[in-house]
Amino acid sequence: MKHAILLLSLFLPAAGADPPPLAIRNARVVTVSGPILKKATVVVKDGLIAAVGENVDVPEDAWVIEGQGLTVYPGLIDALSNWGIPEAAAPAAAPAGGRTSTTPRPAPSATPDPSAPPPARGPEDRPSNTSWQRAADLVKPTDRRLEAARSAGFTTAVSFPMTGIFAGQGAVINLAGEKAQQMVVASPVGQYLAFPAGFGFGGGGGFPGSLMGVFAYIRQMNIDADYYRQTRLEYEKRPAGARRPEYDRASEGWLESPRILLPATRAMEIDRVLRLAAELKKPAVVYGAHEGYKAADLLKKAGAPVLVSLNWPERSRDADPDQPESLRVLELRDKAPSTPAALAKAGVKFAFYTDKIERPRDALRAVRRAIDAGLSVDDAVRALTLAAAEIYGVAGQIGSIEAGKIANLLVTSGDLFQEKTQVKFVLIDGVKFEPAPETPPAEEVAR
Amino acid sequence: MRTLAWVLACALPLAAADNSLLIRGATVHTVSGADIAGGSVLVVDGKIAEVGVKVAAPKGVRIVDAKGLHVYPGLIDSGTQMGLAEVGSVRETSDVSEIGDFNPQLRAIIAINPASEHIPVARANGITSVVSTPAGGVLSGQAALVHLDGWTWEEMEIRRSAAMVLHFPFIETGGGRRSSESRRNVPFPEAKRIYDKKLADLRGFFESARRYRQAKLAALAGFRTDVKFEAMIPVLEGKLPVAIVAERERTIREALQFAEKEKIRMILAEPREAGKLASEIKARNVPVILGPTLAAPLNEDDPYDAAYTLPAELDRAGVKFALGTFANAFSRNLPYNAAQAVAYGLPHEAGLKAITLNAAEIWGVGDQYGSIDKGKWADLMVTDGDPLEVRTQVKQVFIHGREIGLDNKHLRLYQQHTKRP
Amino acid sequence: MKTPLILSLALAMAAFAAPPVVIQNARVLTVTKGAFQGSVLIRDGKIVEAGEKVMVPPGATIIDAAGQYLMPGIIDAHTHIASESTNESSISVSSMARIEDAINPEDISIYRALAGGVTTAHVLHGSANSIGGTTAVFKMRWSKDAAGLVFEGARPGLKFALGENPKRSGSGASPSRTTPRYPATRMGIEDVIRQAFVEAKQYQQAWRDYQAKVKGGVQATPPRSDLKLEPIVEVLEGKRMTHVHAYRADEILMMLRLAEELGFKIHSFEHGLEGYKVAKEIVAHGAGVTTFSDWWAYKMEAIDAIPYNAALMMRKGVLVSLNSDDLNANLSTRLNTEAAKTMKYGGLNETEALALITINPARQLEIDKRVGSIEPGKDADLVIYDKHPLSSFARVQKVFIDGEMYFDRDRDVSGRAERELRKKALTDRQKEREKEQKKSFPTRRPS
Incomplete structure (x- = not known):
């Protein structure tokens, strides 16, 4: 660890000073945005891609890397992540402002525990809502997971706060930087929504306690935010003589979300969230999507992009070996990796995300399963790079090897999805990082 | 036949007693043998004295004209908490589950409330006896076989200890x-x-428990009575069967192995996945008490009729089984559980046996109950049709030859509120 | 909202293309028009003709039902199948919760209900709240998506609940609840419902005032849309039906009087186990009751439940139906014999007994123009039984919805072996994957 940091500091730009240009010569270049260049040169300058092509001049002061036998890819993007947010657990959901209801609060018949927050009485209490929270403000370059991610070829992540129903605003971040500010590529890029409620049979918590409640809450939040925006506008036009609308950070957060991310694993859940998104009239991205192989047409019709989890469903190691498993579950496990191919075939835009896979390298192994299930290698690379950038509207900056884009590059010893292929180094904002030796996670060691 | 009846009739001048009667003109469904059209059943002192086409009436005996009607043995519900539980959601009305894992000494019989409203309700549909079972912990206690009639639990008793209940x-x-x-x-x-x-x-x-028994037999010095182990002696000596509750295939298999190893008499109770092990169950001659046939399947992929076809599956394998409702409020639906099994492949006579003779045999009273045979106790019902058909009405019920009124809370409330202007 | 329309259109078109169907030689139990030996002609999903002699159009699919019984599809007026949420139990008025949000069209219970002859079901959430949420009517079109299940044009409902369930959360009986929830008594339940309606009326008035101002050309700010109050306003405006979970006579009477006071109609009491005690009052209000055949003693408020309830209420003029109240399909697979119990207890005749599960629930849900009996012009929702459906030994053979066969016992039985094989293959593949997983993720030693 110490070594890595020391090494890093060698290459990290001092404030204001840019590193010298860098050129990778005679490498195979997978541009993603264009054709694969069999023997080309990529020139990086000022943290950007200065030039790419078969006949490109290498600046004289450039640090030249001989790329013979190497392949250059755009840096990989984890399209839904919390990398960079070390304490991925967001602050506890507390009732926030923005109460507009006149519901009389029924008097409790017993003395409640004074230390417990009062259970939410409805959407107006904004439970499990930190929609205003920005990943960009939470990112820290000290997150220990960044190095492992870089070592596996990832240069970028779209990171989100992930606690609660309205978890907060995501940011596209580069996975290295001296200061947090340097990491952020774009923010906010979307609101992360989750449906954490249980079955809702007599539970003790506040609102919402069921899937129905969560949906009702999201719907009301959307209405409230819109109402909030309108009343604010009206007030700003004519403040004199009017009552000041209460400030509502939950509405603020919702309003500034350019898109919403909705969870859905099964086809019927995809159908369900697409209907909700249509109702909300918000651009939506579906995440999870393991049964997307059944819902490709549906997604195509809705025009919703998809983030496919690479954490393919498998039987838990702790499962009872004799537990009868349903055909539905067995089929889902068998076919989930065919989702990317099905989406590609239907013309649905999709990107991959690592979804709690412990070792980032294993994410690439998971992609291989999708390739085995019919996904083309080109589409696989795209889903790890440009597609994610397009989904979040940052394709002008990252995701492919084009002159003018941010110099986020991955250089490997060969085809990305071959088991024996090694990550040689990555460039992030033009800064070179070499992979750390792979160490198994503690749990693996113990077994 | 006729002569014998005549002789009997002359020999027994007890006709005036309220537990003697002659039911005649009915179709008699003996269960043990063929149906007798236009048959009669003579009951003397609570026992069946004669069954046949022509049975002469002893002098003064009460005659029940059952022309066009049917006589069946009273039904036996092999799994209930009758008298132990009254209102499902009210803990205070339940005496089913005791604290602790090993309570073989507990006896259901002494906690049975003869005034339970469930008793007359079940009886009104021809249920004349039930097994009432405790359910707590692992060794739950002793189930009792009781009549649904009696001023006290003592009077209700058929077998105060019908089985030891083990929740595997x-x-x-x-x-x-x-x-x-x-x-x-x-x-x-x-x-x-x-x-x-x-x-x-x-x-x-x-x-x-085994060591305790040996110590007791050997009258070892320092031997001290232990109430729990004492209750296990009949089990270890094979005098008391153990009703082992096991639902899923793996549990059933392990329960079968356990019973073999411990050399105990096993009754398999409430299995849901017994079909897969039918031949094994048959090979070990283990009788089975099936839970309600009227049930949803256990697993998502099970056929929709999995619970309906289980009795037929066991029957085809030659396994002996009886049915229990395991819910007091639905004890009266016992015959419809048999009916559903019949609809899904069980022969009709096997369905009937599962709620009469098989039950009596499994609970060790097959020589006294469960069919209409001479010498058995007269637990009978008179119906206007097949008791497995929902539409059939039970007209009369007899326990030990005594007619039991069909009045119950439901009928009373019905009659009362029909009259509301 | 657009999807169901498109889907129903597509369905209608598919049906249009399908050849007519004639079910021949059946004992036809129409429920409303007597019984006869004859045939039913189906075209475009509708019953065109039913009679002793029906002309067979050229190209018609013929189904010979000799020796069998044909009856209208069963309508289950109260069930919880196909739903992934039971209760939004956090608050006493959760009318913003919508059952449509939690519909799972892949719930195996739909198929099982179908196997029991159920073609239409009213799906409700649980009864934890004084005012619970919205309900909806579905057809058991197994294999269709959530929108494809919707009973087109059926009026939506709002569910209320009285008695033990809604007051349980206030009683301290729920150990997981930190703060007891008002109400804890039947008195409190009336209070909660009244207050909600008072609030809804104020809300309704606020919107009326706003609309009047806008009409009059006066600048005005609209009220905030409140998804909790809107369904209640719809009840007041007669746009939404009301279904009231109630057991005891006192609470039934309370609700009748409260509804009369507040100015809305109660369409049905759900369960209404003591309905027989206040049949006169229920009839005077014009409410229906959907109840059980013979459930009793499972809780205190079911202590006076009697199996004569349905028959007694029917004789006194109440519109009565029987329902399953299923969570997993259990009773829904055999509502026919549940109906037969009313012949045993209370002496209904065959037609009356069948009406309890067909035309009566259709009338209660106001869908009787479409379903509930075998009449020309109605949807071809039909069930073929091998024996009289009121016999304990009857088995459903085939079920049609909109003229399409959705269940066929022969097909079900013959498909079982193949299903097992498929499952075996998938299980083997899973084992294979698990083996490979172990190979490619070998246990590593710490370096």
Whole structure:
């Protein structure tokens, strides 16, 4: 660890000073945005891609890397992540402002525990809502997971706060930087929504306690935010003589979300969230999507992009070996990796995300399963790079090897999805990082 | 035949007693043998004295004209908490589950409330006796076979100890099914450890009981009475069967092995996945008490009729079984559980046996109950049709030859409120 | 909202293309028009003709039902199948919760209900709240998506609940609840419902005032849309039906009087186990009751439940139906014999008994123009039984919805072996994957 940091500091730009240009010569270049260049040169300058092509001049002061036998890819993007947010657990959901209801609060018949927050009485209490929270403000370059991610070829992540129903605003971040500010590529890029409620049979918590409640809450939040925006506008036009609308950070957060991310694993859940998104009239991205192989047409019709989890469903190691498993579950496990191919075939835009896979390298192994299930290698690379950038509207900056884009590059010893292929180094904002030796996670060691 | 009846009739001048009668003109469904059209059943002193086409009436005997009607043995519900539980959601009305894992000394019989409203309700549909079972812990206690008639539980008693009830331990990982979704999911290795410990405890308990018995037999010095082990002696000596509750295939298999190893007389109770092990159950001659046929399947992929076809599956394998409702409020629907099995492939006579003769035999009173045969107790019902058909009305019920009124709370409320202007 | 329309259109078109169907030689139990030996002609999903002699159009699919019985599809007026949420139990008025949000079209219970002859079901959430949420009517079109299940044009409902369930959360009986929830008594339940309606009326008035101002050309700010109050306003405006979970006579009477006071109609009491005690009052209000055949004693408020309830209420003029109240399909697979119990207890005749599960629930849900009996012009929702459906030994053979066969016992039985094979293959593949997983993720030693 110490070594890595020391090494890093060698290459990290001092404030204001840019590193010298860098050129990778005679490498195979997978541009993603264009054709694969069999023997080309990529020139990086000022943290950007200065030039790419078969006949490109290498600046004289450039640090030249001989790329013979190497392949250059755009840096990989984890399209839904919390990398960079070390304490991925967001602050506890507390009732926030923005109460507009006149519901009389029924008097409790017993003395409640004074230390417990009062259970939410409805959407107006904004439970499990930190929609205003920005990943960009939470990112820290000290997150220990960044190095492992870089070592596996990832240069970028779209990171989100992930606690609660309205978890907060995501940011596209580069996975290295001296200061947090340097990491952020774009923010906010979307609101992360989750449906954490249980079955809702007599539970003790506040609102919402069921899937129905969560949906009702999201719907009301959307209405409230819109109402909030309108009343604010009206007030700003004519403040004199009017009552000041209460400030509502939950509405603020919702309003500034350019898109919403909705969870859905099964086809019927995809159908369900697409209907909700249509109702909300918000651009939506579906995440999870393991049964997307059944819902490709549906997604195509809705025009919703998809983030496919690479954490393919498998039987838990702790499962009872004799537990009868349903055909539905067995089929889902068998076919989930065919989702990317099905989406590609239907013309649905999709990107991959690592979804709690412990070792980032294993994410690439998971992609291989999708390739085995019919996904083309080109589409696989795209889903790890440009597609994610397009989904979040940052394709002008990252995701492919084009002159003018941010110099986020991955250089490997060969085809990305071959088991024996090694990550040689990555460039992030033009800064070179070499992979750390792979160490198994503690749990693996113990077994 | 006729002569014998005549002789009997002359020999027994007890005709005026309220437990003697002659039912005649009915179709008699003996269960043990062929149906007798236009048949009669003579009951003397509560016992069946004669069954046949022509049975002469002893002088002064009460005659029940059952022309166009049917006589069946009273029905036996092999699984209830009759008298032990009254209102499902009210804990104070339940005496089913005691605290602790090993309570073989507990006896259901002494906790049966003869005034339970469930008793007359079940009786009105021809249920004349039930097995009332405790359900707590592992060794739950002793189930009782009782009549649904009597001023006291003593008067209700048929067998105060019909079986020892053992809820066989199983590996509980939780999760999976809707009802338990909120429960914590236990990883398999941990659940297995808990199960292994429970099973070891169970084996240990049997082993200790066995040693206790030997010490008692040998009159060893310092021998001290232990109430729990004392209750185990009839089990160890094979005098008392053990009703082992096991639902899933793995549990059933382990329960069968356990019974063999411990050399106990086993009755398999409430199995849901017994079909897969039917031949094994048959090979060991283990009788089965099936839970309600009128039930949803256990697993998502099970055929929709899985619970309906289980009795037929066991029947084809030659397994002897009886049915229980395991819900007091639905004890009256016992015949419809048999009917559903018949609809899905069980021969009609096998369905009827599962709620009469088979039950009596499994509970050790096959020589006294369960069919209409000379010498057996006259637990009878008179109906206007097949009792397996929902539409059939039960006209009269007799227990030990005495007619039991069909009045019950439901009928009373019905009559009362029909009259509301 | 657009999807169901498109889907129903597509369905209608598919049906249009399908050849007519004639079910021949059956004992036809129409429920409303007597019984006869004859045939039913189906075209475009509708019953065109039913009679002793029906002309067979050229190209018609013929189904010979000799020796069998044909009856209208069963309508289950109260069930919880196909739903992934039971209760939004956090608050006493959760009318913003919508059952449509939690519909799972892949719930195996739909198929099982179908196997029991159920073609239409009213799906409700649980009864934890004084005012619970919205309900909806579905057809058991197994294999269709959530929108494809919707009973087109059926009026939506709002569910209320009285008695033990809604007051349980206030009683301290629920150990997981930190703060007891008002109400804890039947008195409190009336209070909660009244207050909600008072609030809804104020809300309704606020909107009326706003609309009047806008009409009059006066600048005005609209009220905030409140998804909790809107369904209640719809009840007041007669746009939404009301279904009231109630057991005891006192609470039934309370609700009748409260509804009369507040100015809305109660369409049905759900369960209404003591309905027989206040049949006169229920009839005077014009409410229906959907109840059980013979459930009793499972809780205190079911202590006076009697199996004569349905028959007694029917004789006194109440519109009565029987329902399953299923969570997993259990009773829904055999509502026919549940109906037969009313012949045993209370002496209904065959037609009356069948009406309890066909035309009566259709009338209660106001869908009787479409379903509930075998009449020309109605949807071809039909069930073929091998024996009289009121016999304990009857088995459903085939079920049609909109003229399409959705269940066929022969097909079900013959498909079982193949299903097992498929499952075996998938299980083997899973084992294979698990083996490979172990190979490619070998246990590593710490370096």
